[in-house]
Structure formats: structure tokens, C-alpha cells
Amino acid sequence: MTTKRRWTSWAFNCAARPLWPWRTRDRKVLTASHTPVLAEEALRWLRIEPGGTYVDATIGLGGHAVRIASQLTTGRLIGLDRDAGALAISSERLKDFGGKVVLVQADFSRIDEVAQELSLPPVQGILADLGVSSFQLDTAERGFSFRLAGPLDMRMDSRSATTAADIVNETAESELADLLYRLGEERDSRRIARVIVRARPIRSTEHLATVVAGARTSRGRQKLHPATKTFLALRIAVNRELEALGQFLKRASATLAPGGRWVVLSYHSLEDRMVKQEFRRLGAEGVLNVLTRKVLRPTDAEIAVNPRARSAKMRVAEKLMPVAPAEKLAS
Ligand SMILES: C[S@@+](CC[C@H](N)C(=O)[O-])C[C@H]1O[C@@H](n2cnc3c(N)ncnc32)[C@H](O)[C@@H]1O
Numbered sequence: 001m002t003t004k005r006r007w008t009s010w011a012f013n014c015a016a017r018p019l020w021p022w023r024t025r026d027r028k029v030l031t032a033s034h035t036p037v038l039a040e041e042a043l044r045w046l047r048i049e050p051g052g053t054y055v056d057a058t059i060g061l062g063g064h065a066v067r068i069a070s071q072l073t074t075g076r077l078i079g080l081d082r083d084a085g086a087l088a089i090s091s092e093r094l095k096d097f098g099g100k101v102v103l104v105q106a107d108f109s110r111i112d113e114v115a116q117e118l119s120l121p122p123v124q125g126i127l128a129d130l131g132v133s134s135f136q137l138d139t140a141e142r143g144f145s146f147r148l149a150g151p152l153d154m155r156m157d158s159r160s161a162t163t164a165a166d167i168v169n170e171t172a173e174s175e176l177a178d179l180l181y182r183l184g185e186e187r188d189s190r191r192i193a194r195v196i197v198r199a200r201p202i203r204s205t206e207h208l209a210t211v212v213a214g215a216r217t218s219r220g221r222q223k224l225h226p227a228t229k230t231f232l233a234l235r236i237a238v239n240r241e242l243e244a245l246g247q248f249l250k251r252a253s254a255t256l257a258p259g260g261r262w263v264v265l266s267y268h269s270l271e272d273r274m275v276k277q278e279f280r281r282l283g284a285e286g287v288l289n290v291l292t293r294k295v296l297r298p299t300d301a302e303i304a305v306n307p308r309a310r311s312a313k314m315r316v317a318e319k320l321m322p323v324a325p326a327e328k329l330a331s
Contacts, residue, residue: 034134036063037309038298042127042263043067045291045316051075052124055115055255057108057248060133062090068127069097075124079103080114082157082239086133107157109247115255122257128248129265132156132235134308144235146209146227152202154231154238164234165203173197183242183270184233191215192230205231232268245271249278253287256319262288263316272313279317288317 036042042064048054050073056065059079069077079094079101081087087103094101106114108128115123136156137144143153143164152165171179177193180186195215202208212227236242256262266272272295282288296314303310 034061034063035306035308036067037129037265037306037312038296038302038314039064039067041296041314042129042265043071045263045314046125046127046261048072049075049124053120054078054125054127055080055111055120055123057111057126057128057252058130059090059103060086060129061135062093064127064129065090065094065101068125069094069101072097072100075100077101078114078118078120078123080106080108080111082107083133083136084158085139086135089135105157107244109244109251111248112251112254120255123255123260124257125261125263126252126256127263127265128252130241130245130271131267140205143205144231146205146212146225146231149204149206152205152208154235156239160239162238164208164238165201167234167237168196168208169201169203179237180230180233182233183236184229184231185269186229186233188216191217236270242270242274245274249274253282253319258319258321260319261291261316262319263314265312265314267311267313272315275315279315282317286320289320291316291318 046054046068048068048071050071052072052075054068054072054075054077056068056077056079059065059081060083062079065077065079077097077100079087079090081090081103082105084105087105091103094103102118104114104118111126132144136142138148140148140150141153142155143150152163152168154164155162167176167179173193173196176196177189180189180192186192192212192215195211196202196208199207199211202211208230209225209227212230213225216226252262264275266275276295279288279290283290292315296316298306298309298312
């Protein structure tokens with residue numbers, strides 16, 4: 001069991017943070033690993049300057065962060081995550097970098113406020129690797145996976161109020177159907193919402209997965225588990241992922257130095273569409289130069305060794321020099 005210990009200070013550097021007791025008791029947590037997706041490509045596009053300041057907005061288990069930090073000499077890496085458990089693991093993993101790495105429990109939608117609170121200079125790069133980590137998916141008690149028996153939770157930040165059980169048990173049927181359709185792109189959303197409402201109360205992942213599987217019409221052989229889209233939609237709703245991404249996309253470019261690189265990895269079409277549109281808008285306003293005309297995907301070889309990479313899409317942009325008003329008039 002994890003203790004409900006809260007952060008006493010919201011930012012710490014990796015050398016200074018003492019171990020939490022639960023981490024030493026829970027071997028699985030201590031050894032959790034996550035193979036970073038498109039790691040070489042992300043690092044290449046970030047073009048790390050050894051003295052630069054970088055933000056990993058979704059540090060997770062520190063897979064990308066280790067690679068960034070090891071290229072820094074006098075530079076710094078700020079790692080954000082809203083999951084205290086992920087930060088505990090990445091702080092352990094990054095402890096040898098000492099004060100070069102600073103971790104903050106924060107939502108990336110607040111990236112500009114965090115930068116201000118830490119008095120950061122404009123940064124040379126921002127990485128966002130969206131979605132959930134394998135640690136979250138593979139920890140049954142977190143309730144993210146239909147494959148593992150656990151409570152219907154799905155909160156990335158365990159301090160937030162709403163769990164998946166709250167949404168499943170308290171949302172009106174038509175609203176639930178809309179949510180499944182909109183966030184999970186679930187074509188059977190109406191039928192699934194109806195059986196969920198009939199089966200209430202639903203408190204566990206197993207129960208929900210069974211109820212949803214019973215509601216699906218069979219359309220030949222299906223590649224996905226019948227509850228995949230329902231779980232995805234609920235996770236996005238519980239964590240208000242699209243709202244957070246929208247704020248991040250609006251606010252992050254203010255933190256970048258001219259020439260700074262911004263790399264975003266997304267895992268489903270709703271996220272990727274938002275990234276594409278916001279990069280395009282900022283490009284048209286002369287704030288960014290979009291470097292990836294076409295989205296970048298992992299190779300078959302990467303997908304073969306890391307199946308979680310299969311839906312990844314990467315987009316990269318570079319912050320432009322602000323144009324002086326006189327130059328704007330002349331152009
Ligand atoms: C795919 S994992 C990142 C994995 C990481 N790049 C690595 O190599 O270990 C995504 C992480 O982003 C975090 N996350 C998701 N949404 C977030 C948000 N709005 N603010 C901060 N962290 C968020 C999750 O808690 C999770 O740990």
C-alpha cells in the first residue's frame with residue numbers, strides 16, 4: 001500500500017530528496033521501467049546544448065529525461081509530472097545528476113507559472129510525451145487497465161477529486177454515451193452507456209470490462225479488447241487531459257527562448273489534432289516554425305520491441321525570433 005504522504009515542498013532537486021518509505025517496501029515500484037518512445041529522434045530534434053535549460057513536461061519514469069540530463073554539463077532539466085508516484089521513481093533514477101535536475105509535481109498546463117516560480121530563463125527545449133506511463137498502466141491499484149483487477153480510479157494525481165467510478169456511476173446515460181463517443185471514438189457508445197447504467201454500481205476495472213464486453217456487438221475479429229475505447233475515454237475525462245493539453249499548447253511557447261525546440265509525442269488522434277492545429281496557428285502568427293511538415297512515426301523495428309510505441313506521433317516546432325514592429329510593417 002502507498003502512504004498518502006503529501007509533498008511538503010513542491011519542487012526539489014534530485015540530490016536533496018530523501019527516499020519515501022513506501023518506495024523501499026514496494027520492489028515493483030522501485031524497479032518499474034518504461035521504454036521511452038522515439039527517444040533517439042526526440043533527442044535529435046531537441047538538439048541539446050550542454051549549458052541549456054530544458055523542460056520535460058511529462059517526466060514519467062525518466063526515460064527521456066535520463067538521456068537529456070546526460071548531455072548536460074552546466075545546463076538544467078526541469079521535470080514535471082502530476083503523478084507523485086512517477087516523480088518518486090524518476091527522482092530515484094535521476095539522483096546521480098544532483099541539482100542539475102529539478103522535479104516538480106505540477107500539471108503541464110501551468111508550465112509558464114512553474115517557470116516563473118522557479119525563475120527560469122527562457123528555455124532551449126520542451127518535451128511533452130503525452131498520455132500514461134507503463135508504471136500507471138501496470139499498477140493494478142491505479143485502475144487504468146482493463147487487464148488488471150483494481151478499483152475504478154484512473155487519477156494521475158491522486159489528490160484530484162473525481163475518479164472513474166464517480167463518472168461511471170453518476171453521469172446521466174446520454175451524457176455518458178456522448179463522453180464515450182467524443183473521447184474514446186466508441187461507435188457503440190449508446191449501447192455501452194445503457195448497459196453501464198443498468199449494471200450500476202460499478203466499482204472495479206474487472207466489473208466494468210465485463211459489462212462493456214457484454215454490450216459490444218461482434219463485428220468479426222476485433223484487434224482491440226472490447227473495453228479499450230471505454231477505458232481510454234474515461235481516463236481522458238478523469239484527468240481532463242484535453243483541457244490540460246489545450247492550456248499547455250497555448251502557454252508553453254512563452255517559456256521557450258528564440259531558437260528553442262518544442263517536441264510533442266501524442267498517442268491518439270484527438271491529441272495529435274490539437275497539437276497539429278495549435279502548431280499551425282502559432283506558425284501563422286510567426287511565433288513558431290513548424291519543423292515537421294509530416295508527422296513522425298516510430299519504425300516497425302521500434303514497435304516490434306516496444307508495442308506501446310505503435311500509436312505514437314511526433315511533431316516538432318522551433319520558436320522564432322520575435323519580429324520588431326518596424327520589420328513587420330516593412331514585410
Ligand atoms: C508517457 S508517460 C511519460 C514517459 C516518460 N517520457 C518516460 O520516458 O519515462 C506520460 C506521463 O505524463 C504525465 N502526465 C500526463 N498528463 C499530464 C499533465 N497534464 N501534467 C503533468 N503530467 C502529466 C503522466 O502522469 C505520465 O507520468
